[in-house]
Amino acid sequence: MRHSDSGCSAHHHSCAAAGSVQACVSIVPIFNHLEPVQLEQIMETVQSATYKKGETIYRAGEKSDSLYIVHKGSVKIYRLSASGKEHMVSLLHPGDFTGEYALFSESIHESYGEALEETQMCIIQRDDIHAFLEKYPAISLKILQEFSQKLERSEKQTAYFATEKVETRIALYLVELADKLSSGKTVVLPMSRKDLAAYLGTTPETISRKIADLEAQGLLKQLSKKKLEILDVDGLL
Amino acid sequence: MRHSDSGCSAHHHSCAAAGSVQACVSIVPIFNHLEPVQLEQIMETVQSATYKKGETIYRAGEKSDSLYIVHKGSVKIYRLSASGKEHMVSLLHPGDFTGEYALFSESIHESYGEALEETQMCIIQRDDIHAFLEKYPAISLKILQEFSQKLERSEKQTAYFATEKVETRIALYLVELADKLSSGKTVVLPMSRKDLAAYLGTTPETISRKIADLEAQGLLKQLSKKKLEILDVDGLL
């Protein structure tokens, strides 16, 4: 097992030896089913890094050779199109990970990772992951499960873009959010209009307008910029 | 290893015991690196089925518990949106597979599979696959590679839909096709305008119009309905 320390000395973000990193590994679905002994082995190889709000974690074009797990904070993954438009791929919270592509083929990042707040990441090198997979094949199955779920969601997402108009995509997003939070009927938007637009493939202006329209139709109510009360779920669909 | 014969007796498509199924397994990237002995074991568990043009292989809502590998012919995978619009997810050719989601979690199909011509499929049951993965962990790595590639492509696809307008998507599709076929500058569209529209998230009318526009701009030339000569790759991008 290689104890690489690359990625720390040469960067401006702060790094730490694996200290309270334990939680980081044990909250990830990929690893959280493992025996304590195995967990400990993995934790020995984990790098930790913290990023300030707005700081870039990786950028498109850079070599990609590690798995990033969010420990604390949140991370925005986005792509830039040839025409310079931003598309947000996903928003990562503690326990989520990124960099999967790198694990199984030499590759470079096609997306950007950016901390949305003070964020701590756990980083595992590809070679270390490979060693674990050989040692504990059960991990492969877990990763395969995660991958197939991600794939399923990504294809569903693509289908939405291909077949639904913006208003429908926004409505679907709000309903999905309400389901996920299951916080009654009040939804808290987890990001700015700009980011939401980048996620849903539209513009901040259209988001504002459509939410206003939905409110005018009596389907929801804006409690504040970020807080919406869903009044009629079926009407939204 | 279980030798299920479900899916044959009860259906109207024709089935066959594993006969000339050998090629089927050995052409798949997932398996083609295995030893002959291992290949043979897998082949013993393979079901074979043939479908006529237009025949449905599986539909959304059905239980999903096998991996489908295309042996001969071609298959269209598509989704139907709530509003009834069709989105083509992919077009499968010999060596391609589908049904991956099912392999790692109890699940039902979210898409439809339809034979576009006389097609022969090889079918492997989930339980059999699982047994192989435990026996030969190397297969997991291969599948993980395939998955991460599919995931990468799917996210790129989503980004296109989110950020590019229809004309750009069509142009990008043509260029990609030209690259893949590497057949000089002549491209043969592998599907009808209707299917192409379902793939690119637009309508047959718009496809016709945009291709006509591109021709008017001198970027390509229609040799026939399905044959296009790319005149200016850079102009298309």
Place this chain on the structure above:
DNA sequence: CCCATTCCTTGACGACGGTCAAGTTTTAAA
């Protein structure tokens, strides 16, 4: 070969939503 069906193309029209701009509110930094 003929006919019916499906596929493709083109036109007219309008809706959806992107862009630009201006004004307002919120946020964060000094």
Place this chain on the structure above:
DNA sequence: TTTAAAACTTGACCGTCGTCAAGGAATGGG
């Protein structure tokens, strides 16, 4: 707290593209 910057909203305008409709081309079965 004050001030600058960023975020949000709303209006006006217009380009892109989806819809509906009609005519022509290609395809396949009898």
